[in-house]
Amino acid sequence: MPMSRGVLCALAGFVLAVFSCPGPVVAGESGVASPSPVDAAPHIDAALAAPRIDAALAPYIVGAKRSGYVYALPETRAMQDDEIMNPGFAWVERGRGLWTEVEGANGKSCASCHGPVESMAGKAVSYPKWKASMNRPVTVERQINFCRVAAMKAEPWEHESPQLLAMTTLIKQQSRGLPMSMADDGPMREWIDRGKALYFARRGQLDMSCKHCHDDHPGEKLRAETLSQAHVNGFPTYRLGWQGLGSLHRRLETCYEQMRAETYPLGSDEYVALEIFLTDRGRGLPIETPSVRR
Amino acid sequence: MADENKPRVRVPKTAKKGEIFEVKTSVTHPMENGSRKDKDGNVVPRNIINKLVVKYNGKDVFGGDFGTAVSANPFLSFHLKAEESGKIDLTWTDESGAVFTTTETITVEG
Amino acid sequence: MSNNENERRLSRRDLLVAAGTGLVAVAGIALAPRAALAAEGEADKLMADLIGATKPAEGKITLTIPELAENGGAVPVGISVESPMTDKDYVKAIHIISEGNPTPNVASYTLSPACGKASINMRMRMAKSQKVRVVAVMSDGSAYIARKDVKVTTGGCG
Known part of the structure; x- marks a missing residue:
């Protein structure tokens, strides 16, 4: 016996709010919701209204694709733009320290093979990348661990460990401003399709798919928040809500949790497939790592 | 990762005498307010950076005392007036007694 | 899962209803502890501790905070105070005081x-929507x- 969609949504909203909001909710003086969150951020409309697009946003808009930067408040954008204000650059600095740190049985550091980290400029734009020797695609994270194990004979770093986040952020930052241009031919095609299927699959207690927010309603408000197009060009990203930096896979996990769905392990093939589909979908957007988001 | 909490600071390398310049600084610190719980439901003990001392050639010129309402990974900018070449020392201290310091040098011309 | 199913859109209204219902529920649950949070009274008390009986005047301070903060975890605050900043006439302290956090003291410079x-x-x-006070003490x-x-x-x- 199906519940009406309204009831289901209301129930879902309650679950969503209770589980996802240990912190503040939209609250006026009385603790009651602001009646019109839709009007709360007129700059979004102003920013997106053609033809008056803010020139500063132009690099973050490619055709119909809009980076999450475009949907962020000006204060959050300012935080991303300044290297001291942007806490993500602390991870870049940590990565720099690790780049020259000798580890493992071979007595090597990253720098032993690659020289200065600037040699990584432009490398991240083609990731995830097909690795024939492994017969699978590798993310930047996986490539780093491949180097650690194969070339350095060191232990791989765990997904979401401070070290792997720092190194991934450092390497992607070397491609900051360059357009994402992953290969989409050969065996990558199959992974794009696999990620696409996941993106459109209804999941969890809310019975939603990624597209219900990010394709159907980007730029619109969900409560007080502006939905984005779900682009991946800024990861790893510093999220104000996390009070820290995290990977794309952690963000995907958060999304599934918010949909009240089972999550996959970080680094799993499901998240890699989604990463590949989303990278293809956001093709051409500039890498912003480390970005700053709400 | 020894320098994990090394503050990041930006000051101009050179300035004209009398010029007012901005000092921007940020330090990586969770600013635990004592009410957050970890994954296992245990309260994470309070530990915040509660003090910043800024010295310009050894003289106290600016300082801060902080409560739990300062955001994680604190950011701060303030201004100084270029009087003489020398060192600008920033010292952040947290409640566990950890000290995070940096020294920047500035050359003052004219 | 049929294609039809995939293509069905949740309307924006559905999403808002879902979110809004959850919100009201949370607001109700949260009301009790919220009332116990520091309010204006505690902010007044802290201000008295910081500046004594001095009655602060309006003016001289430009306080820049976004009217709408994207996340309560990190709200940018900009303060500037009109002053010649000479040995005889300068700002000696700037205090930031919250009227809506569990504790009113934010920072003193x-x-x-x-x-x-x-x-x-x-x-x-x-912690929630609130008034923020900034007090500047002159030399x-x-x-x-x-x-x-x-x-x-x-x-x-x-």
Whole structure:
């Protein structure tokens, strides 16, 4: 016996709010919701209204694709733009320290093979990348661990460990401003399709798919928040809500949790497939790592 | 990762005498307010950076005392007036007694 | 799962209804502890501790905080105080006081004529929508005050 969609949504909203909001909710003086969150951020409309697009946003808009930067408040954008204000650059600095740190049985550091980290400029734009020797695609994270194990004979770093986040952020930052241009031919095609299927699959207690927010309603408000197009060009990203930096896979996990769905392990093939589909979908957007988001 | 909490600071390398310049600084610190719980439901003990001392050639010129309402990974900018070449020392201290310091040098011309 | 199913759109209204219903429920649950949080009274008390009986005047302070903060965890705050910043006439302290956090003290800055300019930027936490007070104490002991209303939001995705 199906519940009406309204009831289901209301129930879902309650679950969503209770589980996802240990912190503040939209609250006026009385603790009651602001009646019109839709009007709360007129700059979004102003920013997106053609033809008056803010020139500063132009690099973050490619055709119909809009980076999450475009949907962020000006204060959050300012935080991303300044290297001291942007806490993500602390991870870049940590990565720099690790780049020259000798580890493992071979007595090597990253720098032993690659020289200065600037040699990584432009490398991240083609990731995830097909690795024939492994017969699978590798993310930047996986490539780093491949180097650690194969070339350095060191232990791989765990997904979401401070070290792997720092190194991934450092390497992607070397491609900051360059357009994402992953290969989409050969065996990558199959992974794009696999990620696409996941993106459109209804999941969890809310019975939603990624597209219900990010394709159907980007730029619109969900409560007080502006939905984005779900682009991946800024990861790893510093999220104000996390009070820290995290990977794309952690963000995907958060999304599934918010949909009240089972999550996959970080680094799993499901998240890699989604990463590949989303990278293809956001093709051409500039890498912003480390970005700053709400 | 020894320098994990090394503050990041930006000051101009050179300035004209009398010029007012901005000092921007940020330090990586969770600013635990004592009410957050970890994954296992245990309260994470309070530990915040509660003090910043800024010295310009050894003289106290600016300082801060902080409560739990300062955001994680604190950011701060303030201004100084270029009087003489020398060192600008920033010292952040947290409640566990950890000290995070940096020294920047500035050359003052004219 | 059929294609039809995939293509069905949740309307924006559905999403808002879902989010809104959850919100009201949370607001109700949260009301009790919220009432116990520090309010204006505690902010007044802290201000008295900081500046004594001095009555702060309006003016001289420019307080820049977004009216709507994207996340209460890190709200940018900019403060500048009109002052020549000379040995005889300078801002010696700037206090930031919250009227809506569990504790009212946010930060107190000590300035000197060597600053040249009384201007600060920082980021603060806000537990909910609230008024923020900034009090500047001058070298002659006089004080100025500015207040600003800030709406704090957490969106549909926490």
